[in-house]
Amino acid sequence: DQQVKQNSPSLSVQEGRISILNCDYTNSMFDYFLWYKKYPAEGPTFLISISSIKDKNEDGRFTVFLNKSAKHLSLHIVPSQPGDSAVYFCAASGPQGGSEKLVFGKGTKLTVNP
């Protein structure tokens, strides 16, 4: 069973517009969420994270929103740039002292068109 779901395999947006990537989770014990960005032939790089005690975290052009009641988080990129074209993975982690693992979604491929 998939505990972290990214239901959109791909997303295409125009340069300068907003990109919204979505992620749903099923395990209510998850308390920390991360977004990673991955270019082809490279390892994933950490982008932004959010703790379950918050509902928003912002870092420059990137904002992550968390809706605990809906078990849903989203990553907003604004304005989108061609260099943002990559695969984005959502990941979740359990309580501190509990799970040491990250559970990843299957990824969403973002294409930003010039």
Place this chain on the structure above:
Amino acid sequence: DVKVTQSSRYLVKRTGEKVFLECVQDMDHENMFWYRQDPGLGLRLIYFSYDVKMKEKGDIPEGYSVSREKKERFSLILESASTNQTSMYLCASRTSGYNEQFFGPGTRLTVL
């Protein structure tokens, strides 16, 4: 900067060969991980290690083993490579108690 390095970027092996993938991190991290990434399947955890000489099975350990003799090094072993093990292999490390994992560049393994 955290650095996680993997011994090879690209590797081609034959069915039945024993394959060693090496990962080294320079940040004194306690925890290390091996994942494989396949199109449409995301990142799947193969094995992880809490500390030296400790290992735990991940979600897809079949056909793999690991070794962690030194804190900075975590090896993934394919005892008898098969074509369904053709994949991108990613190593990661992190400090115990923190969520963020740092990834290496990956090894693209092709088994013929």
